[in-house]
Amino acid sequence: MPPDEELRYPSPPPIDSTATTDDEAAWVWAHIKAEARRDAESEPALASYLYSTILSHSSLERSLSFHLGNKLCSSTLLSTLLYDLFLDTFASDPSLRVAAVADLRAARARDPACISFSHCLLNFKGFLACQAHRIAHKLWNQSRKPLALALHSRISDVFAVDIHPAAKIGKGILLDHATGVVIGETAVVGNNVSILHHVTLGGTGKASGDRHPKIGDGVLIGAGAIILGDVKIGEGAKIGAGSVVLIDVPPRTTTIGNPARLIKGKEKPAKHEECPGESMDHTSFISDWSDYII
């Protein structure tokens, strides 16, 4: 079988991105192992890597804990310590695995450059940063703040993804490319959201308290967009690449520009039907907006 051919299973379970179950996790994990086995066979130079990261492990959680532990460790935060911490946290909260599976499926479904689940698991810094964030978030909620912040710091150093451990992130998240994403302490991100690189969900000053954006379900945030303050981005909204948004955005509308405007104006903005966080349609609005032409 050529290395990039689709792996096919006799009976894939019905996949429903809103109800990830044990069956689904098992199915994804089986898929990952099959992909890794195929790749190890076709590429001996990579086999050692694939065995150590995937094929020697008995579950997705163990594989992830190993991979993250080795990526995030440093000379003063040993891999064994992190591995232990990640294993324990996964064991204590099954929702972490559910979210990881949903994120894997999101990457596979939405990113045409994602050629397999194992590709995402091993190589997508956005995926890895997001899983590590969820562990930091769990520690934060257990009042283990210094540990959560040390982990936060490692994620920011290693992946250049800076998500405050207090930020609430949904599932089915795609952080595409991911470099430079910054998500502040009181931000909330819904389910099935897609966020491109260099996106900022930032605060508005030095006062503590609620000061970061709230992103609704199914939102798509384009590369380099900056959203500041405790603003609400309505569900299914599309924030165009490079938009600078400081005010609420209605559901299923599209913003563009710096300062950001709504397509067709704020009084009667164009409404789209689909969920851009899943469709990943970045530019279809161009035809709607004659001024955009260079």
Next chain:
Amino acid sequence: MPPDEELRYPSPPPIDSTATTDDEAAWVWAHIKAEARRDAESEPALASYLYSTILSHSSLERSLSFHLGNKLCSSTLLSTLLYDLFLDTFASDPSLRVAAVADLRAARARDPACISFSHCLLNFKGFLACQAHRIAHKLWNQSRKPLALALHSRISDVFAVDIHPAAKIGKGILLDHATGVVIGETAVVGNNVSILHHVTLGGTGKASGDRHPKIGDGVLIGAGAIILGDVKIGEGAKIGAGSVVLIDVPPRTTTIGNPARLIKGKEKPAKHEECPGESMDHTSFISDWSDYII
């Protein structure tokens, strides 16, 4: 004492961010050790890290030299070499410690997500990159350019913060989040400046010579702002997130947009009183600028 409770000292010295003294450095270092001790007790998994980075050291300079040496080392630039270099440089120039203390206080005062001095010392890549830059800058001024540039390269690899070793940076600096900050060779940054992530202080061509921005005291530069060329940003100015600035900005005014405009126009721009580099107020101008509404 719960881990996130404020540590209180019997008699904190009067703190004056413009006159950092030995007393103040001692006070900050005592604070850092007390925080680290508290965190080590509440979180045994982190105690080893806290002892190696903070609690085993006799001074802030030694702690910083150790931490930076271990963060910036590579297989070809050993930690012992860097540690040595950092220790020697701190010993030769007391102003490096003064600036580090001022930066620690800036983070603590301006960033609501900074919950302790030790949090900043250990985890803020902007803080760490800035201290390492100051050492590289010192080497540059001693005509040890190849070493300064090797260090520059490591800072850019490890922290994704790219400050040319020749750039002059004041004290009381906050590089918040810091990923993607680029500051060019002939840039000058004043005191008490706050710079968010993805900010560029860039040049304008391939001619050598003075070609980068000059940032006045107390300026706030929002996320993703791009300032190009030998332009002057007046003291206390506020550069809005995502602004692209190619021309001088008057003191205590606010720019916004790409291309950047002044709030209330260039003829009679709105002037604010406070020092945004310290107040960190990113968005209060919205009410002044009706067009901003989406």
Next chain:
Amino acid sequence: MPPDEELRYPSPPPIDSTATTDDEAAWVWAHIKAEARRDAESEPALASYLYSTILSHSSLERSLSFHLGNKLCSSTLLSTLLYDLFLDTFASDPSLRVAAVADLRAARARDPACISFSHCLLNFKGFLACQAHRIAHKLWNQSRKPLALALHSRISDVFAVDIHPAAKIGKGILLDHATGVVIGETAVVGNNVSILHHVTLGGTGKASGDRHPKIGDGVLIGAGAIILGDVKIGEGAKIGAGSVVLIDVPPRTTTIGNPARLIKGKEKPAKHEECPGESMDHTSFISDWSDYII
């Protein structure tokens, strides 16, 4: 000789950036070794680094393979494996060396902060990421996709430069500062292009197929510019810093702003003569465009 004085050779060969030859490669490599020797003598603390990375090697390819192998390795992808892979790939395709030499000369000619070839070779993450990308691209074209993607992932982690291994990149490329550059799967970049940091050549949705920009020869793309979709940027065009471009740009024109506009308008845009990818002139258009004033 002071460390930053220009090294002079008795008879430098005529240099022609469109026809890099073995002679030229030999000349550049001799230059690099002379620079490294000079720096090792003036800075003993750096001599070990210079010997291991440059002076102990018999060719530019071996030096690059060593340096990249040690930079990109991880605990699960050993330096020896990567070194081997890089050596083999350089040996199998001489055009990789030609492109590396062209890139070194581009950095030296266009970036006033680049004080020597060895400075670029050792310290420029954009240069290093680009050479590593070319190897990944070669692997991709040999249908060794999992290995190409693993390498892609390491480049993105280590340099914060994310170039899909399928992307076609010309020679004489300068990725200046480079942090945050994202170049998608079906992008094509011509020769003698200069790309600043935070530049995105992104896609437009989740459909696979041709969906990324095509950048002509000699283009200059300013910091933070975002170009999305299968659009054509004509040769010699200049994309201003922070521009967001979703539509074709004619040759030798300049765009600015978000949304991007052409200087002097889209009907009769101002045309410049020179090749901005080589001249690196970011801001001379300001005088042409009165609206730009703040």
Next chain:
Amino acid sequence: MPPDEELRYPSPPPIDSTATTDDEAAWVWAHIKAEARRDAESEPALASYLYSTILSHSSLERSLSFHLGNKLCSSTLLSTLLYDLFLDTFASDPSLRVAAVADLRAARARDPACISFSHCLLNFKGFLACQAHRIAHKLWNQSRKPLALALHSRISDVFAVDIHPAAKIGKGILLDHATGVVIGETAVVGNNVSILHHVTLGGTGKASGDRHPKIGDGVLIGAGAIILGDVKIGEGAKIGAGSVVLIDVPPRTTTIGNPARLIKGKEKPAKHEECPGESMDHTSFISDWSDYII
């Protein structure tokens, strides 16, 4: 409390080296933690080490697994893999902990240079090699021979202690100094045996099958002694330093010399009462053996 003062507990449980129980393990572990805490306080430079190896762990097994994982790992056998393996093996067989506790107590009781349990746990290569051997032995008995042998190889590289994973080792073992100990595949070592460095329990040829010594309970084997072949060393025997023994040795007798002879001759050898493996009396026989005088 001075660092070398004996730690005292209010009610130490009655200690019986032939019946190690959970209580005893708990008592020893509490002792170890108290020692480490005392040492961390008196020696900040060592505190990080003590926290990472002992104080951050919840049990002796976890501490040992961490310490051995980090000591025995290599660039191709990662610490996380070994840590996992050791944790799992300890969890699957409680007798491993019992044996470790008995060995700790043996070192503390018999070696006057052993100043604390934690000293043995952290620093005695004989102790560490013996615990790692027990794990390798367990793997061997589970028919995981390649893994057992890889571990065997690491123990031999790191500690210069070479115990074949098939060898059966009792508990209450002291491998004093330990460098150079070699114990072959079919060797059996009883309980409460003390073995000095450079001791060989070797085979006699290239035939497979039972070919190594059987050491009875309570035997003391002096430095550099060589015992070859399927011979029986009777319980409580004392093998003098440098003895070369190829024949059975009766219980409670002493051998000396090369070739080895019994004190007082083989017909009526002197018999001693005590258990030399516990008393560690290496030289009291001198007075019994006039010929020994130089």
Next chain:
Amino acid sequence: MPPDEELRYPSPPPIDSTATTDDEAAWVWAHIKAEARRDAESEPALASYLYSTILSHSSLERSLSFHLGNKLCSSTLLSTLLYDLFLDTFASDPSLRVAAVADLRAARARDPACISFSHCLLNFKGFLACQAHRIAHKLWNQSRKPLALALHSRISDVFAVDIHPAAKIGKGILLDHATGVVIGETAVVGNNVSILHHVTLGGTGKASGDRHPKIGDGVLIGAGAIILGDVKIGEGAKIGAGSVVLIDVPPRTTTIGNPARLIKGKEKPAKHEECPGESMDHTSFISDWSDYII
């Protein structure tokens, strides 16, 4: 197939330990790969190790260069440098491979604890030290003495096997257990010699010149034996464990004791027929020597 079952090939070539050929090397390498594949399948935890050390390599020399490079490297002698050096040396002298194959076959034939070729290749420090020595010896003969001695030092640190790079070592060598073996500068070791651990082939003073033992073909030297000075050990001699030999030993005789004597006396010593270096018979002389009884 159970993991420890003998691997069988359809037509193993006739094996003749005195005439190692390319065919034989290919046959051994095929065997090693088959063993590693079998073990990787039966033991996923070890598969990564087996792929990186054996299965990803195209030849025995590459596998050995990789494995030795990773074992012998240090923070100041990088694995890539050693790997390169080893590859080059193997390529320049085919006799190094021939000797490695002969040593692999010697271990497999003579050591009942050696259960496969791959077991020896990966885990036998004596085998690995011997191959690394041959490379150091080659460098020594090329007048690259500082490099040869640096390698010598690493071998002694890592394997506790100290063979001076000038020493001449034959092929078909078994260094069993190997810890503590010391072989001096002017020593010569013939073919098909077996040397146990702690054996010394030492010098006799501080004068330079020929001052170390000459060991004939087929000699067996037991554990802990010490042979000092420029003495000749005749072919097929057997040096008993712990013997201290300062005088020539006739061919096919056996020494025992300290000071060493010949079995049956020096006038008419017992002569044995076989080649003990291959038969590994350590103790059959006991029946010949009544005095040996304890």
Next chain:
Amino acid sequence: MPPDEELRYPSPPPIDSTATTDDEAAWVWAHIKAEARRDAESEPALASYLYSTILSHSSLERSLSFHLGNKLCSSTLLSTLLYDLFLDTFASDPSLRVAAVADLRAARARDPACISFSHCLLNFKGFLACQAHRIAHKLWNQSRKPLALALHSRISDVFAVDIHPAAKIGKGILLDHATGVVIGETAVVGNNVSILHHVTLGGTGKASGDRHPKIGDGVLIGAGAIILGDVKIGEGAKIGAGSVVLIDVPPRTTTIGNPARLIKGKEKPAKHEECPGESMDHTSFISDWSDYII
């Protein structure tokens, strides 16, 4: 100059091994740097190593601290910590440098295989273990026992040399080959002593107190010799390889065998004139002792 030719200085100071002075240390250090420079020029592959270990350092103490720090570090005892500790200890006690210089000269004078001072400094595990021991001894005497013992453990792991930190070791010491040397807690070793590998200066039981050998000045102890108990080895005595000594040995006499006897008997032992610890004459006694013949 060929790499192994003797380096000559215009005016070497008069060298007196009993009165090491600052001048002598400077002379030795200058010699070491000249050797390293010569070797770096003749062997580019080693230049990086030589610069990092020797040529980048300003003194012998710094070079040694760096080299030992990198050799003895582990994942839980970082090189920076050890480097710091070694630098501080050298600075606090000048006699450590004096002893190091005396040891370097001893190796150079007595060991014909020692071809340069730098060879000894970099590669002789006996030299390195001895210097590290002196630091551990200093710590022990400062009541920093846990740290001294941790260092002791690392020396034993890395060099297979086990010297209890309490043992008193003179200067002008040669630990030749060194693997397996064991020196117990209450041992005392005089000046100008030479000790071969596998030598034990061991204790006699489990009672604490004075229980290890006292070795006089100028003693030579051959490979594998075992000296046990609080016995006195008179100055200038020679302990033959493999001797097992449990009783005092008179000055300037020679022991041989196991059990050890004096050459010419204990009543009228042969006395030699020279100092064997310096002459390194291991075997001249053979002619005096007819029984030794095999």
